[in-house]
Amino acid sequence: MLLRFVVKRILLSIPLLIGITLITFIVSHLVPADPLTAVLPERAWNNPETVQMYRERWGLDRPLHEQYLIYLRNLLRGDLGESYTTRRPVGTDLRLFFPATIELATAAMLYAVIVGMALGVVSAVWNNRLADHLARLIALIGVSLPVFWLGLLALQVFYAKLGLLSGPGRIDTRLVAPPTRTGFYTIDSLLAGQFDVFLNTLYHLILPGIVLGSYAMGIIARMTRSSLLEVLSLDYIRTARAKGLAEQRVVLGHALRNALIPTVTVVGLTFGSLLAGAVLTETIFSWPGIGRYAVDAATKLDLPAILGVTLLIAVVYVIVNLITDILYGILDPRIRVG
Amino acid sequence: MTATTTRVSTTPLAARRPFWESPLGQTVRELARNRAAMIGLGILVFWILVALTVSFIVPFDPLKTDVGNRLSPPSASHWFGTDDLGRDVFKRVLFGSRYSIPAGFLTVLAALMIGSVVGAVAGYLGGWIDNLLMRIADMVLAFPSIVLAMAIAAALGPGLKNALIAIVVVLWPEYARLMRGQVLAVKAHEYVTAAEALGMGRIRLLVRHILPNTQAPIVVKATLDVGAAIVLTAGLSFIGLGAVPPDPEWGAMIREGQRRFSQWWMATFPGLAIFSVVMALNFLGDGLRDALDPRRRGRWA
Numbered sequence: 001m002l003l004r005f006v007v008k009r010i011l012l013s014i015p016l017l018i019g020i021t022l023i024t025f026i027v028s029h030l031v032p033a034d035p036l037t038a039v040l041p042e043r044a045w046n047n048p049e050t051v052q053m054y055r056e057r058w059g060l061d062r063p064l065h066e067q068y069l070i071y072l073r074n075l076l077r078g079d080l081g082e083s084y085t086t087r088r089p090v091g092t093d094l095r096l097f098f099p100a101t102i103e104l105a106t107a108a109m110l111y112a113v114i115v116g117m118a119l120g121v122v123s124a125v126w127n128n129r130l131a132d133h134l135a136r137l138i139a140l141i142g143v144s145l146p147v148f149w150l151g152l153l154a155l156q157v158f159y160a161k162l163g164l165l166s167g168p169g170r171i172d173t174r175l176v177a178p179p180t181r182t183g184f185y186t187i188d189s190l191l192a193g194q195f196d197v198f199l200n201t202l203y204h205l206i207l208p209g210i211v212l213g214s215y216a217m218g219i220i221a222r223m224t225r226s227s228l229l230e231v232l233s234l235d236y237i238r239t240a241r242a243k244g245l246a247e248q249r250v251v252l253g254h255a256l257r258n259a260l261i262p263t264v265t266v267v268g269l270t271f272g273s274l275l276a277g278a279v280l281t282e283t284i285f286s287w288p289g290i291g292r293y294a295v296d297a298a299t300k301l302d303l304p305a306i307l308g309v310t311l312l313i314a315v316v317y318v319i320v321n322l323i324t325d326i327l328y329g330i331l332d333p334r335i336r337v338g
Numbered sequence: 339m340t341a342t343t344t345r346v347s348t349t350p351l352a353a354r355r356p357f358w359e360s361p362l363g364q365t366v367r368e369l370a371r372n373r374a375a376m377i378g379l380g381i382l383v384f385w386i387l388v389a390l391t392v393s394f395i396v397p398f399d400p401l402k403t404d405v406g407n408r409l410s411p412p413s414a415s416h417w418f419g420t421d422d423l424g425r426d427v428f429k430r431v432l433f434g435s436r437y438s439i440p441a442g443f444l445t446v447l448a449a450l451m452i453g454s455v456v457g458a459v460a461g462y463l464g465g466w467i468d469n470l471l472m473r474i475a476d477m478v479l480a481f482p483s484i485v486l487a488m489a490i491a492a493a494l495g496p497g498l499k500n501a502l503i504a505i506v507v508v509l510w511p512e513y514a515r516l517m518r519g520q521v522l523a524v525k526a527h528e529y530v531t532a533a534e535a536l537g538m539g540r541i542r543l544l545v546r547h548i549l550p551n552t553q554a555p556i557v558v559k560a561t562l563d564v565g566a567a568i569v570l571t572a573g574l575s576f577i578g579l580g581a582v583p584p585d586p587e588w589g590a591m592i593r594e595g596q597r598r599f600s601q602w603w604m605a606t607f608p609g610l611a612i613f614s615v616v617m618a619l620n621f622l623g624d625g626l627r628d629a630l631d632p633r634r635r636g637r638w639a
Contacts, residue, residue, distance in 0.1 A: 303492060
């Protein structure tokens with residue numbers, strides 16, 4: 001039963017992945033001029049042979065549907081074209097920059113889940129009292145702040161003015177990056193036994209993590225509140241209370257577990273939005289991830305690089321949704337039947 | 339809100355009732371009782387008035403430079419300080435509303451119209467048309483909005499107009515989904531079957547009877563989305579794909595402020611403006627949701 005559900009969900013996401021490539025293909029053809037102008041570095045135009053080679057490689061002399069199939073074939077080979085900002089294959093760049101983004105997004109997620117759920121529980125338990133109003137206000141502020149502005153403000157206050165937290169970058173400039181194994185500084189530094197680098201990495205994750213996570217925090221708080229309120233009004237909770245159970249055990253032991261099920265979905269969905277938010281946050285914090293890579297590419301209209309990032313984030317988004325769906329099915333058996 | 343108004347005028351029975359007992363009247367009453375929503379409405383009205391009147395009231399060219407007075411911190415003569423070309427940041431923030439406010443409303447309006455037509459057609463006709471349209475919507479929804487908007491804006495080339503097109507492209511599918519769901523739900527009602535049995539044409543049925551009954555969730559979503567669209571516009575300008583200097587668009591101003599890190603006022607005030615509008619819209623949207631939801635009605639009473 002569970003296996004059938006899992007297989008069905010995986011099969012369902014394949015057309016979506018194909019759809020994503022269709023969209024990036026269409027976007028790459030939106031360029032008003034010859035698509036090659038977007039793909040080829042300026043220097044290459046002086047050499048007709050190079051131009052011809054690219055035309056054949058991308059099949060630009062063929063009909064559109066054939067071009068799409070060639071595009072797909074190139075994608076499956078991991079060929080995303082060449083960035084003319086870095087003059088390297090986009091695939092190589094993405095491998096290089098992605099771990100930094102994942103590390104930041106994970107830190108942001110941790111913050112969002114812990115603070116968001118705590119706020120949501122406070123809100124629901126003290127429904128319509130001062131604590132609820134305050135918690136809801138904090139959540140709403142989190143949802144309303146433009147992330148790039150919040151990042152700038154946070155750097156100005158906590159780093160430049162107060163000197164409380166770390167500045168831009170993944171580690172202090174006085175330190176050397178740990179030897180690359182996974183690309184995650186937290187893991188690499190521990191593997192190399194460099195505890196001071198590890199601590200410094202964590203320290204540098206705090207400010208950008210909170211900034212990036214603030215939106216997701218607000219969403220999770222709101223979701224936890226409404227779903228806990230819903231559960232608290234159910235009959236079995238009234239029964240538990242009638243039996244004289246302590247309120248703390250009613251909320252934490254009985255209600256929260258069921259209230260968390262819809263929240264899991266939201267947590268999954270927000271991870272995708274965190275990757276997207278990283279696009280704007282990383283620029284502020286000089287964070288060498290795919291977000292800053294994309295923004296650097298955007299200012300130079302480096303389309304292959306931008307589309308590479310777009311494609312990567314969308315694919316991760318679909319996969320995270322898939323995992324969330326499956327997790328949801330495991331947590332709530334009723335879903336599997338549908 | 340305007341959408342709900344048409345409901346009252348097209349339904350003769352509701353129109354004859356006193357306003358306060360009509361569905362719209364009840365919603366308005368409920369909304370007026372919600373303090374946060376009223377604060378939000380107030381801030382929003384303030385910004386709309388600023389956007390409409392600032393060019394008549396403030397005798398000032400937002401592009402005029404005064405190099406002798408550059409980068410001065412907030413003071414009595416320059417409330418929000420001046421930027422690197424000596425331009426007054428306070429006045430530029432006021433003029434910025436003429437970009438962000440219409441950008442938010444226009445993109446959501448366009449997305450709402452496109453999405454509603456697509457969703458209504460898909461839901462009402464069903465079959466392969468429904469399948470095709472909804473799969474297209476799914477594809478677009480598979481991308482986080484800022485990421486796809488960035489790619490489209492970059493492909494079309496920088497400029498506010500292209501950024502707005504990109505935002506409409508990423509916003510319409512959710513309206514299509516919402517509208518389709520609503521149409522499907524309403525279609526199942528007996529009065530639709532009755533109208534069909536009476537020989538009413540499909541389009542007339544859709545416009546006269548189905549659409550007017552699908553509006554509550556869409557109005558709420560649109561209100562919240564105006565804020566999202568304003569942030570998206572500012573975000574695209576911030577990464578250099580939206581409004582271009584010297585236009586005093588809020589996102590573009592924050593971009594300039596980022597380069598002048600120690601002159602904190604250059605980025606802080608335009609950001610505060612974005613935050614106030616978005617917060618106001620969220621207050622209003624939440625209030626509307628509560629007011630339109632009959633289950634939540636009376637919880638405060």
